[in-house]
Amino acid sequence: MFTDFNFQQMLSAFIVLFAVIDIIGAIPIIINLKDKGKDVNALKATLISFCLLLGFFYVGDIVLKLFHVDIESFAVAGALVIFLLSLEMILDIEIFKNQGPIKEATLVPLVFPLLAGAGSFTTLLSLRAEYASVNIIVALVLNMLWVYFVVRMTRKVEKVLGKGGIYLIRKFFGIILLAISVKLFMSNITLLMEQIEASTKAL
Numbered sequence: 519m520f521t522d523f524n525f526q527q528m529l530s531a532f533i534v535l536f537a538v539i540d541i542i543g544a545i546p547i548i549i550n551l552k553d554k555g556k557d558v559n560a561l562k563a564t565l566i567s568f569c570l571l572l573g574f575f576y577v578g579d580i581v582l583k584l585f586h587v588d589i590e591s592f593a594v595a596g597a598l599v600i601f602l603l604s605l606e607m608i609l610d611i612e613i614f615k616n617q618g619p620i621k622e623a624t625l626v627p628l629v630f631p632l633l634a635g636a637g638s639f640t641t642l643l644s645l646r647a648e649y650a651s652v653n654i655i656v657a658l659v660l661n662m663l664w665v666y667f668v669v670r671m672t673r674k675v676e677k678v679l680g681k682g683g684i685y686l687i688r689k690f691f692g693i694i695l696l697a698i699s700v701k702l703f704m705s706n707i708t709l710l711m712e713q714i715e716a717s718t719k720a721l
Contacts, residue, residue, distance in 0.1 A: 522650035522651070522652050522653070523650070523652050523653060523656070524649075524650065524653055527648075527649040527650060527653040528649075528653040528654075528656050528657050529657075530649070531645050531649050531653055531654045531656075531657035531658075532656075532657035532660055532661060533691075533694060533698075534600075534641060534645060534657075534695070534698050535638070535641060535642075535645075535657055535658060535661045536661055536664070536691065537604075537607075537691035537692070537694055537695040537698075538600065538603060538637050538638055538641045538695065539632075539633055539638055539661055539665065540607065540632075540688065540691065541632075541633070541664065541665045541668045541669070542668065542675075542679070542684055542687050542688065543607065543684065543687075543688040544628075544632050544633075545668065545672055545675060545676050545684055546676075546681075546684070547628075547632065548628065548669060548672045549672055549673065549676065551628070552672070557624065558624055558628060558669065559624045560666050560669035560670040561666065562624050563624050563628045563629050563633065563665075563669055564633075564662050564665050564666040564669065566624075566625070566629050566634075567629050567633040567634040567662065567665065568658070568659075568662045570629070570630075570634040571634050571638055571639070571642060571658060572655070572658065574634075574639050574642060574643075575642045575643070575646075575651075575654070575655070575658070578639065578642070578643045579643070579646070582643070589643065589646055589647045590647055590706045590709045590710050590713070591706075591710065592640075592643050592644065592647075593643070593644040593646075593647035593648075593702055593706040594702075594703055594706045594707055594710065595640070596640040596641060596643060596644030596702065597644060597699045597700075597702040597703035597706065598699070598703070599637055599640045599641075600637065600640070600641060600644070600695060600698065600699040600702065601696065601699040601700075601703070603637045603695060604692050604693070604695035604696035604699055605692075605696075606692075607688050607689065607691065607692025607695065608689060608692035608693060608696065628669070633665060642654065642658070644702055644706075647702075647705075647706055647709075648702065648705070
């Protein structure tokens with residue numbers, strides 16, 4: 519497994535997940551929850567998010583096969599979701615709305631949909647079309663450690679970065695995410711077109 523480890527792939531996967539999870543952008547939401555007297559447990563949120571994401575990373579492939587969807591098609595769909603997420607970050611608009619009935623702070627909205635939401639799930643499976651599993655898992659672990667630190671030290675991180683710093687980071691990673699979504703879309707749509715061409719020639 520570790521023979522497939524590639525630092526560049528791991529770093530790329532880390533940046534993608536960092537931008538999608540966007541825990542820095544969630545700091546104002548976490549502070550608002552704490553100000554309302556809602557308990558936010560950093561360790562619980564991190565562990566549950568990690569288990570959900572890791573579970574989906576492995577089981578999600580089985581689910582795709584169950585519905586006869588190949589990883590390339592899912593990656594193209596995932597690229598479109600990541601594209602929409604990047605637009606949220608860049609343009610300050612809300613596309614994905616949390617209208618669920620659960621109001622407990624650690625699970626909702628922190629774990630779902632902020633940390634382990636549709637964007638994170640889609641991104642993990644989309645990355646499988648590009649990188650070796652070990653690189654994605656290492657990137658995920660590092661992101662979860664970062665999530666734990668930020669949630670635990672929310673107010674201190676906000677003081678260090680300031681509202682302006684958090685805003686700039688969100689915009690910067692929004693642009694990075696936009697570029698990644700385009701790359702993911704183009705590389706996998708090309709593979710799909712080649713598959714269609716090959717099957718057409720076979721007929």
